[in-house]
């Protein structure tokens with residue numbers, strides 16, 4: 545959510561410190577095979593993830609036009625409290641470093657390394673808080689190419705059947721069986737916004753970005769509604785860079801025209 549470097553430049557590196565490499569190789573071997581959950585050699589705990597859950601609840605009030613904010617959501621990680629403690633130590637808690645636009649959400653001081661199937665890794669991916677019922681990694685397609693992960697486009701929270709990865713923290717390693725996605729572009733809306741735009745949770749809209757030399761209309765922008773949510777679009781770094789969002793002169797939400805034959 546708009547906090548990380550916006551370059552979208554993928555910094556991949558092969559793991560170097562021998563200790564970490566040994567642990568990761570171990571974990572990856574398990575990842576490709578065969579084995580049940582267990583403790584890694586050296587006492588570093590490993591845990592597999594389980595399934596998704598997310599909810600929202602729209603409720604119409606008076607229609608009012610709120611300012612439209614379009615933010616780039618740089619690659620980031622959501623963690624369960626259990627995974628926080630494995631990665632950062634028993635009793636570990638996320639340390640809020642910077643509040644995000646949506647109330648109650650923050651970028652944490654903590655980062656993790658995300659390791660893909662070919663031992664390629666993103667060394668320092670920001671953790672966003674608060675903790676969640678399921679861990680999830682949100683990357684741009686560019687990141688996926690670097691890591692060798694074929695990213696599915698999903699609404700945040702919908703991680704069933706998605707690729708896994710290995711997370712490496714200062715205290716331990718977590719092997720995720722699933723949870724790596726490219727978050728579907730979306731717009732967060734409160735009840736007022738739903739009414740103003742005449743849409744409901746789960747609808748798709750278009751986002752038009754006017755930008756010198758690269759004006760772009762992004763379709764398939766998913767509406768994600770919730771009480772107390774502020775109007776905000778989230779794009780990833782690839783999308784933001786493609787339309788030079790930082791220099792955009794105008795952004796607008798467009799409701800797709802229903803086909804006249806109603807199909």
Ligand SMILES: [Zn+2]
Pocket residue numbers: 545620622672682700
């Ligand atoms: Zn996220």
Ligand SMILES: [Zn+2]
Pocket residue numbers: 617730732778
């Ligand atoms: Zn979002």
